[in-house]
Amino acid sequence: NAGVTQTPKFQVLKTGQSMTLQCAQDMNHNSMYWYRQDPGMGLRLIYYSASEGTTDKGEVPNGYNVSRLNKREFSLRLESAAPSQTSVYFCASSEAYEQYFGPGTRLTVT
């Protein structure tokens, strides 16, 4: 039982490049989330998916897109990376209010 897994763990992009962050959970949870964590700012919600086939914007959605591919997988895409998107990205899943987080992806945009 792996919980929530994320790939890659680290990534460096040049401004304007695109990439997709992958997330998968094996707990059969309906809800999945993408957060970013910046120093001194806690975690901020980018997008969430309350169930397979639905996605909604969170607090900071600009510059990102998401896909809920199936119940297990929820991906985050940066179409044209900007230095302001340098951050640590966490995926989470939940049933009700109790969220379980993945280990994070550390992204640097130069």
Add this chain to the structure above:
Amino acid sequence: GQQLNQSPQSMFIQEGEDVSMNCTSSSIFNTWLWYKQDPGEGPVLLIALYKAGELTSNGRLTAQFGITRKDSFLNISASIPSDVGIYFCAGSNTGNQFYFGTGTSLTVIP
């Protein structure tokens, strides 16, 4: 977005001491949660609170849901070195949108 303020920002304590930290919000929440984050890892849920006034324990940790629904408190008794980390509060009203505090960094001196 919602602002959750945590205090103190950081704490340095001797092993064996008790720790208190709190989280306040400008808005009310129906649910308060407390997480711990170790370096390089995702947050891990410690305690979830679902009712105003509720006091809940998890081992040496005790958390309270403030009666005004705008605050929550976390206490750690008899601290040990593995308590080191960053503690985050989070509030939610819908079970989909979660708002996180800025964190309290705890250092335990053996």
